[in-house]
Amino acid sequence: MNSPKxxxxxxxxxxxxxxxxxxxxxxxxxxxxxxGAPMPAWPSAVAFVLLLALCIWLWRLSGKAG
Structure with missing residues (x-):
């Protein structure tokens, strides 16, 4: 359980x-x-792309950490 992977x-x-x-x-x-002010949806689109990129990057990195 202590592995970097x-x-x-x-x-x-x-x-x-x-x-x-x-x-x-x-x-x-x-x-x-x-x-009290409505929040636009575009920050969620930016957050989605950034979080998905981090997810994919870390998953690929974990394959090399084996």
């Missing part, structure tokens, strides 16, 4: 779940208020 895979799964949450926000379009 396990840590990288776990971080990758967490980033993947976070990216799915951002994708859900883009698809469902719930109204999110920040200090």
């Amino acid at each position: 396990f840590g990288l895979r776990l971080a990758s799964v967490i980033f993947g779940l976070m990216s799915l949450g951002q994708l859900w926000r883009l698809v469902a379009q719930p109204q999110v208020l920040v200090a």
Whole structure:
């Protein structure tokens, strides 16, 4: 359980779940208020792409850490 591979895979799964949450926000379009003002959806699109890139990067890196 102390292997770098396990840590990288776990971080990758967490980033993947976070990216799915951002994708859900883009698809469902719930109204999110920040200090009473509606939050646009475009930051979720940026977050989705960045989190997905981190997920893929860490997963590939974990294959090399074996």
